[in-house]
Amino acid sequence: LRRHSGSTRPPLPPGPKPFPLLGNVLGLNRDAPYLTYTEWAKTYGDIMYTHILNREIIVLNSEEVAVELLDKRSTKYSDRPLFATADLFGMEWSAALANYGPRFRQHRRFYHQIFRPSAVPSHHPRQLQAAHEMLTHILDHPTHYAEHFETFAASVVMSVTYGYDVNGEEVFGKSLKRAMDIFARVATPESVALCSTFPFLKKLPAWFPFMGFKSQAAECAKLANDGRYGSYAWVKQQVDKGTAAPSMVSNAITQYRLNDDSKDPELVEAVRDSAATLYLASVETTYAVLLLFVYHMMMHPEVQVRAQAEIDRVVGPQRLPNFGDRPALPYIDALLRETLRCRPVPPVGLPHATSEDDTYKGYYIPKGATIMVNVWAISQNETKYPNASAFLPERFLKSDGTLSDDNLSWIFGFGRRICPGRHLADGSLWCAMVSILTMFTIEKTEAPEEIKWTTGGTIYPLPFPCKFAPRGEDKDSQHLASLLCASRVNS
Numbered sequence: 001l002r003r004h005s006g007s008t009r010p011p012l013p014p015g016p017k018p019f020p021l022l023g024n025v026l027g028l029n030r031d032a033p034y035l036t037y038t039e040w041a042k043t044y045g046d047i048m049y050t051h052i053l054n055r056e057i058i059v060l061n062s063e064e065v066a067v068e069l070l071d072k073r074s075t076k077y078s079d080r081p082l083f084a085t086a087d088l089f090g091m092e093w094s095a096a097l098a099n100y101g102p103r104f105r106q107h108r109r110f111y112h113q114i115f116r117p118s119a120v121p122s123h124h125p126r127q128l129q130a131a132h133e134m135l136t137h138i139l140d141h142p143t144h145y146a147e148h149f150e151t152f153a154a155s156v157v158m159s160v161t162y163g164y165d166v167n168g169e170e171v172f173g174k175s176l177k178r179a180m181d182i183f184a185r186v187a188t189p190e191s192v193a194l195c196s197t198f199p200f201l202k203k204l205p206a207w208f209p210f211m212g213f214k215s216q217a218a219e220c221a222k223l224a225n226d227g228r229y230g231s232y233a234w235v236k237q238q239v240d241k242g243t244a245a246p247s248m249v250s251n252a253i254t255q256y257r258l259n260d261d262s263k264d265p266e267l268v269e270a271v272r273d274s275a276a277t278l279y280l281a282s283v284e285t286t287y288a289v290l291l292l293f294v295y296h297m298m299m300h301p302e303v304q305v306r307a308q309a310e311i312d313r314v315v316g317p318q319r320l321p322n323f324g325d326r327p328a329l330p331y332i333d334a335l336l337r338e339t340l341r342c343r344p345v346p347p348v349g350l351p352h353a354t355s356e357d358d359t360y361k362g363y364y365i366p367k368g369a370t371i372m373v374n375v376w377a378i379s380q381n382e383t384k385y386p387n388a389s390a391f392l393p394e395r396f397l398k399s400d401g402t403l404s405d406d407n408l409s410w411i412f413g414f415g416r417r418i419c420p421g422r423h424l425a426d427g428s429l430w431c432a433m434v435s436i437l438t439m440f441t442i443e444k445t446e447a448p449e450e451i452k453w454t455t456g457g458t459i460y461p462l463p464f465p466c467k468f469a470p471r472g473e474d475k476d477s478q479h480l481a482s483l484l485c486a487s488r489v490n491s
């Protein structure tokens, strides 16, 4: 372990006493480390120092400290820690893992072109269309609602990124998803910590004790490559044929004249990698928030009643809502914000890393330290969110019924690494939620089952039985067809 004591440097932030070699790994709740961090924060405060094997981790337990360091000192706090098993699993190309440098900046330039606030409304028609398709799927197969959420999320991102129409037969994104499933399941924090502490382990064969995860690494790498290369090649073909729909990738190919992959291989790689990252970063998060939405609606019928009353008053019975209705539907936005806040999907966000030494409030923050934001603690801050564990959308409304200024930006991260897809995500979630609430009432089944939750980097309920009851007696498939017709989207 690196030692910082005995020098003239300021002290490290306070934190629990580490065991030799292991650090604080034994004291950590492995399924929910954010709960341990929140508990430790009561003793050590808003900024804590901890060790997991050889990794130095600084945990930020408040929004104020996260803003001070990750936003205001972003030149020092925008790197990512080494994800020691990413190369084994063939996932090291991901833009979300890129070090803070020219490659990262290139990715962010591509993202800016399609996700900046002024560009996002051009995706609204596609988002609405995908939401309407989802309604039809839910009406036809309500028990498969979770699959329909995934198709919805994939539809939006595949269209924006590649101009690809999903239509159930999508293969590239599915390869990426299967790769990500393996990566998330097998590349556990323990295997990452072991491989970064003892890099020689990566060279041991799969049959060696504790190295079983390596047998799945090759499959993961193959799937990731199939998705990443296949999707780019598909767009390239469409551009060559003159049939490409506008998308992030087709725009880049045209703008930079990437007719020949060997002309500027680094640029081609940057387009391919930044594009494939979008599927991985967006589908699970959007899907997870929609599952949470169903969970909260099922548990809080009174919220649903109020939301539906607002929709009925503003939109009326003849059509489905569209983005033009949004300003007149503040309670729906409040409901969306509360769904993001109440049980945040990424309870510790994605780790940042320092690229230089720093000092904050008299504490030394070493270069190369992993910086984790305890998003869970921010979401449960009783001063900002009184009665924080309760689901209360009205906390985001002012006394005159308009929306408060708290746009919850912390849920999407901080500084130069802030989620580039946050405006797209906001639009997708809004139109999915408002469309579902217009058509259906979500109810418990007669014999509700215990809800199981995921563990790890993203926390959400696993699909559970519930009812999507069409609203009103006449809201059958014929009625939906007429509503869809009256609300036709021209994309």
Ligand code: HEM
Residues within 6 Å of the ligand: 095, 096, 097, 098, 157, 277, 278, 281, 282, 283, 285, 286, 289, 345, 346, 349, 350, 351, 352, 411, 412, 413, 414, 415, 416, 417, 418, 419, 420, 421, 422, 424, 425
């Ligand atoms: C509710 C949905 C979403 C949530 C809660 C979410 C949250 C986050 C968070 C917390 C980060 C890490 C930020 C940081 O390091 O400070 C992140 C990164 C990222 N997100 Fe999202 N995200 C969502 C949806 C999306 C969507 C729809 C897209 C794109 C279509 C997207 C693309 C990305 C990318 C590319 C990164 C990596 C950025 C980088 O490392 O520079 N996300 N997201």
